[in-house]
Amino acid sequence: xxxxxxxxxxxxxxxxxxxxxxxxxxxxxxxxxxxxxxxxxxxxxxxxxxxxxxxxxxxxxxxxxxxxxxxxxxxxxxxxxxxxxxxxxxxxxxxxxxxxxxxxxxxxxxxxxxxxxxxxxxxxxxxxxxxxxxxxxxxxxxxxxxxxxxxxxxxxxxxxxxxxxxxxxxxxxxxxxxxxxxxxxxxxxxxxxxxxxxxxxxxxxxxxxxxxxxxxxxxxxxx
Amino acid sequence: xxxxxxxxxxxxxxxxxxxxxxxxxxxxxxxxxxxxxxxxxxxxxxxxxxxxxxxxxxxxxxxxxxxxxxxxxxxxxxxxxxxxxxxxxxxxxxxxxxxxxxxxxxxxxxxxxxxxxxxxxxxxxxxxxxxxxxxxxxxxxxxxxxxxxxxxxxxxxxxxxxxxxxxxxxxxxxxxxxxxxxxxxxxxxxxxxxxxxxxxxxxxxxxxxxxxxxxxxxxxxxxxxxxxxxxxxxxxxxxxxxxxxx
Numbered sequence: 001x002x003x004x005x006x007x008x009x010x011x012x013x014x015x016x017x018x019x020x021x022x023x024x025x026x027x028x029x030x031x032x033x034x035x036x037x038x039x040x041x042x043x044x045x046x047x048x049x050x051x052x053x054x055x056x057x058x059x060x061x062x063x064x065x066x067x068x069x070x071x072x073x074x075x076x077x078x079x080x081x082x083x084x085x086x087x088x089x090x091x092x093x094x095x096x097x098x099x100x101x102x103x104x105x106x107x108x109x110x111x112x113x114x115x116x117x118x119x120x121x122x123x124x125x126x127x128x129x130x131x132x133x134x135x136x137x138x139x140x141x142x143x144x145x146x147x148x149x150x151x152x153x154x155x156x157x158x159x160x161x162x163x164x165x166x167x168x169x170x171x172x173x174x175x176x177x178x179x180x181x182x183x184x185x186x187x188x189x190x191x192x193x194x195x196x197x198x199x200x201x202x203x204x205x206x207x208x209x210x211x212x213x214x215x216x217x218x219x220x221x222x223x
Numbered sequence: 224x225x226x227x228x229x230x231x232x233x234x235x236x237x238x239x240x241x242x243x244x245x246x247x248x249x250x251x252x253x254x255x256x257x258x259x260x261x262x263x264x265x266x267x268x269x270x271x272x273x274x275x276x277x278x279x280x281x282x283x284x285x286x287x288x289x290x291x292x293x294x295x296x297x298x299x300x301x302x303x304x305x306x307x308x309x310x311x312x313x314x315x316x317x318x319x320x321x322x323x324x325x326x327x328x329x330x331x332x333x334x335x336x337x338x339x340x341x342x343x344x345x346x347x348x349x350x351x352x353x354x355x356x357x358x359x360x361x362x363x364x365x366x367x368x369x370x371x372x373x374x375x376x377x378x379x380x381x382x383x384x385x386x387x388x389x390x391x392x393x394x395x396x397x398x399x400x401x402x403x404x405x406x407x408x409x410x411x412x413x414x415x416x417x418x419x420x421x422x423x424x425x426x427x428x429x430x431x432x433x434x435x436x437x438x439x440x441x442x443x444x445x446x447x448x449x450x451x452x453x454x455x456x457x458x459x460x461x462x463x464x465x466x467x468x469x
Contacts, residue, residue, distance in 0.1 A: 120314075120316070122314055122316040123316060125279050126316035127318075128279065128302075129277055129308070130305065130329070131305040131306035131334055131382060132329075132330055140329065140333065145318075
């Protein structure tokens with residue numbers, strides 16, 4: 001174990017950095033995607049409802065690993081077939097971020113939708129009766145209340161996404177799990193390597209969830 | 224005074240929820256300064272009628288003209304019309320994440336009717352009027368039901384509406400709190416506010432209403448002064464209802 005840490009410690013930490021970078025980027029986009037589709041789903045426009053439902057169902061119905069392959073290999077090959085060239089390529093970070101953001105975004109959309117629907121509909125009515133538009137009522141009255149109920153689920157989803165980054169080792173993104181594979185490949189020390197990798201994930205996730213608990217408590221204090 | 228000035232004109236209003244016909248054919252006018260109380264058994268369509276006036280429910284058929292604006296017309300800016308129609312709900316619907324004063328200031332400031340300072344001043348004046356100025360910085364969760372409803376009335380008044388709709392404003396209150404809310408409403412009526420009130424408070428109706436409309440089964444069964452409807456009801460259904468509630 002000591003050998004691995006002394007000779008691969010820096011690489012492991014760097015790959016943990018990549019994992020966190022991928023997580024962070026994915027989460028930012030997933031929040032945006034989630035909000036857009038959640039708002040589509042709670043509105044009254046039938047077309048938007050339909051698009052929202054199809055998106056959520058489609059993405060949730062496909063394993064992340066398949067989605068990652070599709071975006072990393074499938075989409076560029078399709079684009080190049082259409083344009084008749086071979087110039088279009090996605091980096092593993094780009095494809096990974098898109099796949100994770102799409103995947104996490106679909107779950108996020110459901111969390112946000114449920115959060116919005118948990119707010120008593122009298123709140124929207126009261127706001128509308130004062131002359132505020134639907135958008136303003138949503139932003140000023142409904143969402144601030146919805147977010148409080150959403151926070152625990154969002155934090156949970158963040159943790160799931162962080163763990164899901166490991167799946168993107170299959171498209172060659174140099175994140176922590178991929179580094180583990182590389183180290184095992186050259187040292188043949190499976191037990192030690194995977195133990196270290198596992199512990200690294202655990203430390204980060206436990207730390208994050210502790211911070212998250214704090215944030216959650218603070219948000220709920222004003223209730 | 225132009226006391227024949229029609230504030231609300233409703234013609235052949237129908238409202239269905241799926242196959243259920245809640246309002247069957249309602250035509251009614253409300254004059255400026257008039258206090259109209261809607262009575263009737265639950266399920267008779269009183270609340271739905273009230274909610275059609277500011278289009279919280281969309282009419283299935285018929286015309287509703289409020290302040291000269293046809294609210295059933297898709298081209299009408301309903302948000303603009305609603306600014307002039309205050310509504311008070313059975314369950315108060317105060318915004319729990321905002322203080323009492325913030326609840327009142329939200330709409331006037333967001334809709335650029337007033338600056339923050341003006342809205343705050345107006346808010347405090349309205350709170351004083353409903354006897355809640357000492358709770359300006361409290362959150363709704365810290366208030367009793369009667370206090371919540373008085374704040375909700377102040378919130379609706381902050382937009383300077385010229386019509387106020389009350390949808391069972393005292394039905395969710397403990398009995399000892401009903402009076403404080405009704406008193407605020409009485410004052411409002413005395414000041415000449417045009418009001419449409421759905422309530423089960425027959426005493427309030429007798430004392431304050433200019434006209435009582437008795438509804439049942441989606442129709443207006445009869446209407447008239449409190450004396451006519453409450454003391455000398457003509458219709459059997461009205462008599463029956465009054466016998467049960469009095």
